[in-house]
Amino acid sequence: MPSHLSADHPAAQPPPHGTVDALISQTRRLRGDMDAVRRDAPADGTDPQGRWQRALCDLAVHQLDDLDAHLAQLRDGPPPAPVEDEAAPSAAGSEPASSPRPGSLLSRVGSAEWNLLTDEVSWSGELYQILGRDPAAPPLTLDELPSVVLDEDRPGLTAMVTDCLVDAKPIDGEFRVVRPDGDVRTVHVMGEPVLDVDGSTASMWAVLRDVSELRRSQRTVSETRDSLQRQRHAAQTERRLAVELQEAVLPPWRGSPMLPRQGPGTLELAARHLPSSSGALIGGDWYDALDLPDGDTLLSAGDLTGRGVAVTSGMAMLLGALRGMAVAGTEPGRLLGCLNQLLDASAQPALGSAVCCRYRPTSRTLVWAQAGHPAPLLFRNGTGRALTPPDGVLLGATSGAVYGQAEEALEPGDLLLLHTEGLVPPRGGFPRPDTAGGAQDTAAVSRLLALAPRFREARTAQDCVRTVVEEFGETTERDDDACVLVARVAT
The missing domain is CATH 3.60.40.10 (PPM-type phosphatase domain)
Incomplete structure (x- = not known):
């Protein structure tokens, strides 16, 4: 994959290993503490407050797992690019041996670059897994990408890509994709234009993250919070009515x-x-x-x-x-x-x-x-x-x-x-x-x-x-x- 450099910016240096290792250790200690809190959270599914507390714990654990995996990627650097030789996949749909297993934390983050000068497109193996596409198939061009996006999310994706290519604005947003098996996934994309020496956009690179589980956890938290608020409101209303009736009698x-x-x-x-x-x-x-x-x-x-x-x-x-x-x-x-x-x-x-x-x-x-x-x-x-x-x-x-x-x-x-x-x-x-x-x-x-x-x-x-x-x-x-x-x- 080409280097993500603009003409007037030097390459960013990776952070020192010791600093990232310290962050990973802190994250894992916090993850262990959070696990203890989750075990103590009420497991009774009939209590709205207990469901809300449990959902918050699950969301926090999910985010800490993602943070741990992302810090590990930051420490270890990007995975090596696959070598295209006679050791190609033996059958369509198989994945390189070095690819993370589907569904793992590492498989949730992929990257891509679209070269506007040569029309070349480069995808990481993780992005194929996120979108559920055959690794042997060619990556989607910017014109083809909206074809896998839900209809209601296409205008937002088109606006982000246009702003990036025309006005050199960075990309930061979400859209939902439909995989070939019909599964709908939520993808968060962050990217930037790569500028040519004359200041025009030469290519666009992006990091795409599958945040489906995270958004599902957030929805669960929101739904359980709403259920708890409705229950409290109903209890307050019932109490007010009972008090008014009792005072009348x-x-x-x-x-x-x-x-x-x-x-x-x-x-x-x-x-x-x-x-x-x-x-x-x-x-x-x-x-x-x-x-x-x-x-x-x-x-x-x-x-x-x-x-x-x-x-x-x-x-x-x-x-x-x-x-x-x-x-x-x-x-x-x-x-x-x-x-x-x-x-x-x-x-x-x-x-x-x-x-x-x-x-x-x-x-x-x-x-x-x-x-x-x-x-x-x-x-x-x-x-x-x-x-x-x-x-x-x-x-x-x-x-x-x-x-x-x-x-x-x-x-x-x-x-x-x-x-x-x-x-x-x-x-x-x-x-x-x-x-x-x-x-x-x-x-x-x-x-x-x-x-x-x-x-x-x-x-x-x-x-x-x-x-x-x-x-x-x-x-x-x-x-x-x-x-x-x-x-x-x-x-």
């Missing part, structure tokens, strides 16, 4: 409402919703208090399993049904039975726990039922205890479930605390369907009961809720959302 109470608004035995109320520590998705926890037409007060708390918009909308449906039946005068035990039937017949089966209390202010009597839910805690005169729960299984656990009721006489100054399991999670998660709310974590409930002296000193129900939040914290490592509701009987 459970608006924060202003101050400490009093129910009923008039008469003896009024309850001073306060409540708080505590998000999970991850805050990724909103769950199905709720608290509620409602002034009923007959003068009674409805108190309830519950939790629908799962997270996200579907669960929050299910919680809204359940809470709406609970309120409607309570307004119609349905007693707590019967009410929970109807909610169980509603969940059992739902198109999207779910499990839920709930505690439903009907407070009669004239007699200061609490009638309550539970469905696999922590029992209310009663605090009186500086001590606390959990109410003995009546029978009740999880909502949606079994068809035709019957829920018992219990009554508790309250006194002025008594404090009732309802909470969901996310606040004080039991060791085994939800209680089994055959239990009656007895799977609470005893030590954790003891922490709530230990707050009795502080509740006695609190001036308002809101102060009691703040005490609970201080004890368990809004940033506690909770896996689930939680709700707490405090009702204090006015003195």
Whole structure:
């Protein structure tokens, strides 16, 4: 192949071997470190973030492999030109023994020169391999080269070659070629014009590199990154919708409402919703208090399993049904039975726990039922205890479930605390369907009961809720959302 020299530039000297060897050693050390990172990258193909991390590692390893091979070529110099003698290939399509094996890193870089004065074309053996052409066939002229290029890439190649030949501009670009076997390869070309003594272009030389694998790795990185961004956007959108729905169903109470608004035995109320520590998705926890037409007060708390918009909308449906039946005068035990039937017949089966209390202010009597839910805690005169729960299984656990009721006489100054399991999670998660709310974590409930002296000193129900939040914290490592509701009987 003719020397790539212009008339007014001397030949570039090869870099010292020691310098290139040092770069090769650094590259190989980095390659080993990158291999270790790749081994530690998540291999689970179902996780978008794991796929993106794995694709980035593969791309980095691919680039380091190419860099190592290119530095080795730089150190060793160009391969010797094949000698054309009687030792020609024995059959069309065979390659010289000195050629790199197809698909190797060294076979990805080839070179060519087109002499405009003699119409001679010189290709390296690697370029034949890149384009998938028979080494015995003559190399393609500049006029013939576009015939192997994809139609949509031909204008770009033509513009690069024209700029090089007419305006002596260097070439740096990519185009896609179709090999005889139909395989499409992406080729990156860098080249320069070789000027004659009078400054006109005498020939054009170029180095062509097969970057198909590199571009494929880059596309994989881009696609996995886009998939990860879409997943994050979807999660953010779902969370925003769930939060908006939850806030619409459970608006924060202003101050400490009093129910009923008039008469003896009024309850001073306060409540708080505590998000999970991850805050990724909103769950199905709720608290509620409602002034009923007959003068009674409805108190309830519950939790629908799962997270996200579907669960929050299910919680809204359940809470709406609970309120409607309570307004119609349905007693707590019967009410929970109807909610169980509603969940059992739902198109999207779910499990839920709930505690439903009907407070009669004239007699200061609490009638309550539970469905696999922590029992209310009663605090009186500086001590606390959990109410003995009546029978009740999880909502949606079994068809035709019957829920018992219990009554508790309250006194002025008594404090009732309802909470969901996310606040004080039991060791085994939800209680089994055959239990009656007895799977609470005893030590954790003891922490709530230990707050009795502080509740006695609190001036308002809101102060009691703040005490609970201080004890368990809004940033506690909770896996689930939680709700707490405090009702204090006015003195």
